[in-house]
Amino acid sequence: MKRTRRHSISVIDTTTFSLEDDFYLADLGASDGAEKRQGKTVRPSDPALQEWALAYRNDFLRAMLSHDGRGGEDVDLCPRCNLADHNAVYRCEDCCSSQLVCKECCLETHGRLPLHTIQEWDDRQHYFNKTTLKRLGLRVQLGHHAADWRCPKPVAARSEVVVLHDNGIHMVAFDYCGCERAEPEYLQLLRSRFFPATVRRPQTCATFACLDRLNAFSLKPKTNTFDFYDTLERLTNGAGERPLDRYHMLLRMGREWRHLLLLKRGGRFGYQSNEAENTSLGELAVLCPACPRPGVNLPEKWEDAPSETNYIYSQVFAMDACFQLKRRMVSNEARDPSLGPGFAFMVEAGPYREFLRKSTNKQEMSTCSGLKALDHSNTKFSKGYAATGVGMVVCARHEFVQPTSVGDLQKGERFSNMDYLFASMLRHISQILRKVVSYDIVCQWYKNIFERLTQLPPFLKFVLYRRFTTFVVPKLHILGHIAECRSRFNLDLTSGGGQTDAEGIERAWAAAGGLSGSTKMMGPGARSDMLDAYWSFWNWTKVIGLPAILRQRLDAAKVELQKQLEAFELFSEEQDELVPTWRQMVLELRPTARRRIPMSRNTKARPKPRFDWSSAAREEKQEAEGRASLRVLDVGPVGFLEFAFAIERQQRRLEPKLL
Numbered sequence: 001m002k003r004t005r006r007h008s009i010s011v012i013d014t015t016t017f018s019l020e021d022d023f024y025l026a027d028l029g030a031s032d033g034a035e036k037r038q039g040k041t042v043r044p045s046d047p048a049l050q051e052w053a054l055a056y057r058n059d060f061l062r063a064m065l066s067h068d069g070r071g072g073e074d075v076d077l078c079p080r081c082n083l084a085d086h087n088a089v090y091r092c093e094d095c096c097s098s099q100l101v102c103k104e105c106c107l108e109t110h111g112r113l114p115l116h117t118i119q120e121w122d123d124r125q126h127y128f129n130k131t132t133l134k135r136l137g138l139r140v141q142l143g144h145h146a147a148d149w150r151c152p153k154p155v156a157a158r159s160e161v162v163v164l165h166d167n168g169i170h171m172v173a174f175d176y177c178g179c180e181r182a183e184p185e186y187l188q189l190l191r192s193r194f195f196p197a198t199v200r201r202p203q204t205c206a207t208f209a210c211l212d213r214l215n216a217f218s219l220k221p222k223t224n225t226f227d228f229y230d231t232l233e234r235l236t237n238g239a240g241e242r243p244l245d246r247y248h249m250l251l252r253m254g255r256e257w258r259h260l261l262l263l264k265r266g267g268r269f270g271y272q273s274n275e276a277e278n279t280s281l282g283e284l285a286v287l288c289p290a291c292p293r294p295g296v297n298l299p300e301k302w303e304d305a306p307s308e309t310n311y312i313y314s315q316v317f318a319m320d321a322c323f324q325l326k327r328r329m330v331s332n333e334a335r336d337p338s339l340g341p342g343f344a345f346m347v348e349a350g351p352y353r354e355f356l357r358k359s360t361n362k363q364e365m366s367t368c369s370g371l372k373a374l375d376h377s378n379t380k381f382s383k384g385y386a387a388t389g390v391g392m393v394v395c396a397r398h399e400f401v402q403p404t405s406v407g408d409l410q411k412g413e414r415f416s417n418m419d420y421l422f423a424s425m426l427r428h429i430s431q432i433l434r435k436v437v438s439y440d441i442v443c444q445w446y447k448n449i450f451e452r453l454t455q456l457p458p459f460l461k462f463v464l465y466r467r468f469t470t471f472v473v474p475k476l477h478i479l480g481h482i483a484e485c486r487s488r489f490n491l492d493l494t495s496g497g498g499q500t501d502a503e504g505i506e507r508a509w510a511a512a513g514g515l516s517g518s519t520k521m522m523g524p525g526a527r528s529d530m531l532d533a534y535w536s537f538w539n540w541t542k543v544i545g546l547p548a549i550l551r552q553r554l555d556a557a558k559v560e561l562q563k564q565l566e567a568f569e570l571f572s573e574e575q576d577e578l579v580p581t582w583r584q585m586v587l588e589l590r591p592t593a594r595r596r597i598p599m600s601r602n603t604k605a606r607p608k609p610r611f612d613w614s615s616a617a618r619e620e621k622q623e624a625e626g627r628a629s630l631r632v633l634d635v636g637p638v639g640f641l642e643f644a645f646a647i648e649r650q651q652r653r654l655e656p657k658l659l
Contacts, residue, residue, distance in 0.1 A: 067098060068128070070121065078102035090136075091128075093117040094167060107138050114140045114172050115165040115207065130237075134160070134173050142188040143177025153178035162244055163194065164206040166213045168236035169243045195257065197249040204249045211257040214250070218530075219537045222514030225251050255526055258533040259339040265536070266343075276340075282403025282428055284344040284532075286539035290546060291315050291395050294430045303432055311496025314434035318396035318474065318502045319422060321413040322509040323389035324516050327527055330386070336523030344532040347407045347424050349524060355457055359416035368443050368482050382411045386524070390531070391417050392505065393425045396438050398549075399504035400542055401535040403428050408524075415445060419452050426462040436470045436494060438502035440477040443485045470494055474502040499553070508538065 044050040052060075066072075078086040078101050086102035092109075094116040101109070110116055110133055118136065119128040144151050154175035163170045176185050186196045189205055196202035206214075210232075217223040229247045236243050263276050266284035270276065292298050292313050302313050333349050342348035382388050387408035394401050405425035409417050422437075429435070439445055453464055473481060473489040481489070491497040515534060519527045572579050 069126070070100065071098065073100045078105055080105040089121040089123070090131075091119050091121075093119060103136055107133070107136055110138065114138055115163060115167065115170050117167060132171060134171050139173045139175050140192075141175045141177075142185075142192050143179070143182055145191070151175065151177045151179060158201065159203065161202065162204045162246055164204075164210050164232060164246060164250060166207070166210045166232075169232055169246070170236075195253055197246075197253050204246050206250065206253050211253060214254050215258055215261065215533070218254070218518075219534055222517070224518035225254055251526075255339070255529055259529055262340060262344060262532060262536060279340065279343045281342045281348070282344065284340065284536070285403035286400070286536055286543065287403070288395050288398050288400035288539075289543065290398050290550070291400070292433060294433065310434065314436055314496055315429065316396040316436040316438065316500055316502065317393055317402070317425070318505040319391070319393050319418060319437065319439040320505045320509070321389050321391045321409055321418070322512070323409075323412075324509070324513045325387075325390040325531075326385050326516065326520050327387040327408065327522065327524070328385055328520055330521055331523030333524045336525040338525040338528040340529065340532060342404055345401050345403060345406045345535040346528045346532050347404050347421065349528065351457060351459070352407055352420060355420055356410065356416060359414075368441075368485055386410075388412060391421050392508070393421060394505045394508060396436075396502040396504055397500050398542060398546065399508055400539050401508065406531060406535065413441075415452070418445065419449070420456065420460065423453055423456050423460040423462050426464065427460070431463050431465065432468065434468045434470075435464075436472060436491075436497070438472050438474050438491070440474055442471045442473055443481060443489055446471040472497070472502065476501065476503050499557075511538065 073088065076087055077084070078088045079099065080101050081104065083102070086104060088100035088102055090103060090106040091098055091100050092106070094113075095109075100121065106118065110118075114133055116133065118131050118133055120131045121127075122129055139154075139156075141150055141154060155178040157174040157176065160171045161174055163172045174189075176182070176188055182188070183191070184199075186199045186202055189196045189202060193208040194205040195208060195211055197204040197206070214225065214228050217228055218225065226247065229250050233242055262284045263270075263279070265286075266279070268274060268276050268279060268284075287293075289297070292302075292315055294302070298313065305313060333353075338346070338349065341350070388411060389409040391407055391409055391413065392401060393405035402425045404427065405421050407417065407421050407424075418439075437446075450464060450466065453462060471489060472491045472494055473485060475491055478486055478490060487493070491500060491502055512534060515530065519530055522530065575582075
């Protein structure tokens with residue numbers, strides 16, 4: 001018998017709004033002739049919007065239309081220079097002032113603003129045409145930043161340079177510095193915040209502001225580069241006339257920009273002994289400031305803490321895989337290598353691939369019901385994909401992605417992949433630090449894990465002490481495990497587990513899922529660099545949000561502590577005789593494969609009741625002869641017992657799920 005699912009009921013706070021608002025006055029289910037109740041005046045959800053629509057909409061419309069014409073500018077002469085032959089027909093869309101000026105004054109005010117959009121008034125057609133500062137004669141001097149910024153020996157660029165800015169795509173005429181000690185052309189562009197697409201004879205560049213926008217939009221709203229470039233084209237010309245195609249160059253510049261941001265924020269300066277090539281594995285990863293790190297945020301002699309409090313010096317890790325972040329068979333690592341292999345979060349592709357090539361591809365067997373990760377560990381929709389997903393390790397308490405702990409999956413969630421990622425992460429963790437490892441299939445994965453770690457490559461071999469390691473299942477996933485798993489791998493029964501649910505990695509997957517639309521068609525190197533940039537952004541958002549979330553958890557813990565203390569003391573008083581025995585059992589608790597946890601229930605299968613089918617046949621014969629026993633609600637004694645046994649079997653199956 002299945003339980004009836006009840007709909008969730010929200011308690012309505014009637015102090016915040018009237019129960020007679022427009023929702024309740026909709027008369028749902030009322031007859032057509034029923035009169036509406038006369039109640040309080042319905043208030044709009046946005047009073048300012050309604051006020052604008054009723055009283056000010058036309059004023060805004062007229063003000064907008066005035067910018068399509070000359071507006072109040074009815075003087076033909078330039079108001080800045082007042083020269084007789086200087087007509088005021090030019091204005092800038094990006095400057096705050098919409099004043100019309102002459103050509104010379106426009107060039108003078110935009111000498112260092114070459115990427116503003118200029119409009120020219122057509123007196124015969126009575127509308128504005130778009131023009132460019134380059135068309136008006138503006139040349140941008142590079143390599144000189146003093147007050148007298150014109151070079152005495154300027155070297156004109158060989159052709160027009162296409163510049164991508166956050167307001168569109170522009171054609172700019174550059175003059176390079178021709179002095180004796182002049183820097184190369186690409187460096188002169190960089191000094192003026194223009195990022196060249198190539199080093200030799202750059203013909204395309206993007207402003208730092210444009211690349212900043214691209215990076216921000218690709219990380220937070222997950223906008224792909226194609227849509228961003230298409231937006232720049234439409235900002236340049238909304239009538240469908242496309243400028244020169246620079247999409248592939250923007251792809252290259254965006255990838256280089258993200259990589260340089262990682263290096264800069266990781267303390268790489270590009271000077272001697274600090275070049276990008278000398279970056280250590282995982283050095284550019286943003287680390288969790290709250291997790292225990294010896295020598296950083298732990299007191300001296302922390303390892304000598306008593307057993308009652310040493311749980312505070314433990315780090316909780318969560319492992320999982322995401323099959324949404326796939327990658328199709330596009331390019332290869334030889335043609336598209338990563339710019340920073342192993343610098344941050346992604347593992348080095350070469351050693352990782354070599355280890356997987358030598359690993360045995362055996363089918364992992366499951367002794368726990370409902371583990372689909374094992375059922376599809378070698379067949380997770382791999383056809384046509386170079387990577388069927390991504391495996392990862394995070395700190396379970398604060399959801400920070402760990403250094404060199406992210407790697408591609410080839411055929412589902414195999415142990416060989418997860419072993420490599422787990423060991424790669426352990427390289428950055430102290431060996432004597434207590435570790436709690438959470439994994440949704442840990443009941444199968446932890447078996448022989450210590451032996452499997454010894455079979456990893458030498459640079460990954462890590463001494464994992466059994467007495468410092470505890471394996472658990474996340475609190476939501478554990479509900480799908482058998483009763484034995486729910487007692488042996490229960491985070492609630494782990495010392496220091498607290499309110500950690502170990503499901504934070506699922507929240508990381510939910511946030512990163514939007515990247516799949518663009519990363520699945522990338523080459524291996526471009527995808528690796530993109531994921532490194534995203535997880536760096538993810539960790540940084542966690543850093544700036546950590547004070548608020550820790551304060552929120554602390555406030556909630558103080559309230560719950562008082563409640564739980566009162567309940568615990570009351571319970572202990574009522575069970576005073578058994579408390580010492582129970583306390584000793586808990587203090588000596590250490591879950592192992594051979595030891596039963598005292599808090600677990602005895603879930604041994606009860607003998608299935610045998611049903612005597614001969615009694616049912618005899619009852620049917622008696623009914624046919626008219627000698628049947630007394631029936632209640634058309635159910636005989638045998639049918640009643642059969643129904644009761646069926647209910648009992650269903651209750652036994654439901655019992656573990658209700659624990």
